[in-house]
Amino acid sequence: MKQYEAKVEERVLHFKQPAGTSRGVYTTRKIWLVTLSDGERSGVGECAPLPDLSCDVRPDYAEVLKGFCQSFCEKGEIDYEAMRDYPSMLFGLETAVLALHSPLTTHHSRLFDTAFSRGEVGIPINGLVWMGTFEEMQQRIEEKLEKGFHCVKLKIGAIDFDAELELVKQIRSRFSYHDVELRVDANGAFPYDEALYKLELLSQYALHSIEQPIKAGQWARMAELCRESPLPIALDEELIGVNDPETKRQMLNIIRPAYIILKPSLHGGMMGTREWIELARDMGIGSWITSALESNIGLNAIAQFCSSVYGDSITMPQGLGTGQLFTDNIPMPLEIRGEKIWYVEH
Numbered sequence: 001m002k003q004y005e006a007k008v009e010e011r012v013l014h015f016k017q018p019a020g021t022s023r024g025v026y027t028t029r030k031i032w033l034v035t036l037s038d039g040e041r042s043g044v045g046e047c048a049p050l051p052d053l054s055c056d057v058r059p060d061y062a063e064v065l066k067g068f069c070q071s072f073c074e075k076g077e078i079d080y081e082a083m084r085d086y087p088s089m090l091f092g093l094e095t096a097v098l099a100l101h102s103p104l105t106t107h108h109s110r111l112f113d114t115a116f117s118r119g120e121v122g123i124p125i126n127g128l129v130w131m132g133t134f135e136e137m138q139q140r141i142e143e144k145l146e147k148g149f150h151c152v153k154l155k156i157g158a159i160d161f162d163a164e165l166e167l168v169k170q171i172r173s174r175f176s177y178h179d180v181e182l183r184v185d186a187n188g189a190f191p192y193d194e195a196l197y198k199l200e201l202l203s204q205y206a207l208h209s210i211e212q213p214i215k216a217g218q219w220a221r222m223a224e225l226c227r228e229s230p231l232p233i234a235l236d237e238e239l240i241g242v243n244d245p246e247t248k249r250q251m252l253n254i255i256r257p258a259y260i261i262l263k264p265s266l267h268g269g270m271m272g273t274r275e276w277i278e279l280a281r282d283m284g285i286g287s288w289i290t291s292a293l294e295s296n297i298g299l300n301a302i303a304q305f306c307s308s309v310y311g312d313s314i315t316m317p318q319g320l321g322t323g324q325l326f327t328d329n330i331p332m333p334l335e336i337r338g339e340k341i342w343y344v345e346h
C-alpha cells in the first residue's frame with residue numbers, strides 16, 4: 001500500500017469588500033488547506049466551514065481534521081461514515097484525494113473527466129447581487145445584466161420588504177421573465193405568519209424561486225408553505241445538519257420543496273451532496289449546486305463536481321459566481337466569461 005502523508009494549514013482570506021450575509025458582515029474568511037502526498041504526487045483540498053452556519057464548526061476544528069487525515073493515511077481511503085457529520089472536512093479531504101489521484105493533468109486541479117473539466121463547455125451561473133441599500137442593489141443588478149447574466153439572484157430580507165418588492169417590480173418592468181430569471185433568497189427572514197402573504201406579493205413578478213422564506217427547523221410550517229405558495233420554494237439552510245440518509249428522505253418527503261440548493265461544504269461534502277440530489281430526483285424535486293465563500297480551490301472542486309453530477313450540458317444556472325471575492329485568493333484555472341464559468345488550463 002502507498003504511504004500517504006497529510007498536512008493541514010490554516011489560511012485567512014481577505015474580502016475585497018465586506019461581504020454582507022444573513023449572518024452579519026464578513027471581512028475575513030478562515031479556511032484550512034489539506035495537502036495529501038504519496039511521495040510522488042500531491043493534492044490540495046479546502047475545508048471552509050462557515051461560522052454560525054456549518055454544523056461542523058468547532059474550537060478544535062484543526063485537531064479533528066488532522067485526525068481524519070491521519071485515518072486516511074493509515075487506511076488509504078476516506079472513512080465516509082465517520083465523516084458524515086463533518087461536511088466541510090469531508091469536502092476538503094475528498095478534493096485532496098481527487099487531486100492526488102488525478103491522472104489527467106500536471107496541474108493536479110483537474111479532478112474529474114468531464115466536458116467542463118476538459119475545458120470544452122462552461123457552466124451557466126447566476127449573477128449574485130449582495131444585500132445593500134435599494135440604490136446599491138439596483139446598480140449591482142444593472143452591472144450583472146450588462147455582463148450578460150440571464151439569471152440573477154437577489155438576497156432579500158435585509159432592507160424593508162416594500163423596498164425589495166419595488167426593486168423586483170422595477171426589474172420586471174424593464175426585463176420580462178424571458179430575458180431575466182430572478183431568484184430571491186430570504187435566508188429565513190420572513191416571520192411565518194407573514195410569509196404566505198409576502199410570497200403572494202412576490203409571485204406577481206414571475207420569480208423563478210425563493211430560497212428559505214422562513215427559518216430552518218420548522219418542517220410542518222415549511223411543508224405548509226410549500227403546499228400553499230404560488231412561488232416555488234427552495235431549501236438551503238434547512239439541509240444543514242441533516243446528514244443521515246433516512247432523515248434526509250424523511251425531511252424531503254414531509255416538506256416537498258420545489259428545489260433544494262446544495263453546497264458541498266455545508267451539505268455533506270461530495271458524497272452527501274450526491275445523496276441529496278439522488279433522493280430529490282426520485283421525488284421529482286429539482287436541485288442546483290452553489291459555492292459557499294470558498295477560495296478558488298474549493299470553487300474549482302465544486303464546479304467540476306457539479307459537471308460530474310449533472311452531466312455535460314447543464315442548462316440550470318448554478319451558484320458558482322463567488323470567485324472574485326478575495327484579495328488573496330488562490331489561483332486556479334477558472335474564468336467567468338459572460339454568464340458561464342469555465343475551467344481553462346493554460
Ligand SMILES: [Mg+2]
Pocket residue numbers: 185187211212236237
Ligand atoms: Mg441561500
